[in-house]
Amino acid sequence: MDVHNVGDGVLASDVAAAHEADLAVQDGFGVNYLKYWVDEAGGKIFCLVEAPDAEAAATVHRKAHGLVADEIYPISAQG
Structure with missing residues (x-):
């Protein structure tokens, strides 16, 4: 799970x-x-993401739009 702290002005349409x-x-x-x-x-x-590691997840954000997460937390599914 990654977290972006973008401050004022974040719009759901932009995130979509x-x-x-x-x-x-x-x-890739x-x-x-x-x-x-x-x-x-x-x-x-x-953002909920499956990735081999945090760097791979960050690389996708960087290449796609440049909005790299401030924090990335490894989590596992329960239940």
Whole structure:
């Protein structure tokens, strides 16, 4: 799970476009961006991603749109 702290002005429509850009380049890096959430009021974006490592996930964001996450947390599915 990655977290972007973007501050004021984050719009869900802009994040949707960035997510589409991620999907367009992710295959070349063994990455699968699954879902995202936007907190417009709090200026945060959360992305759920399957990746071989944090650097691969960051590389996809960097190549797709340049909005690299501020934090990346390894998580595992439960239940």
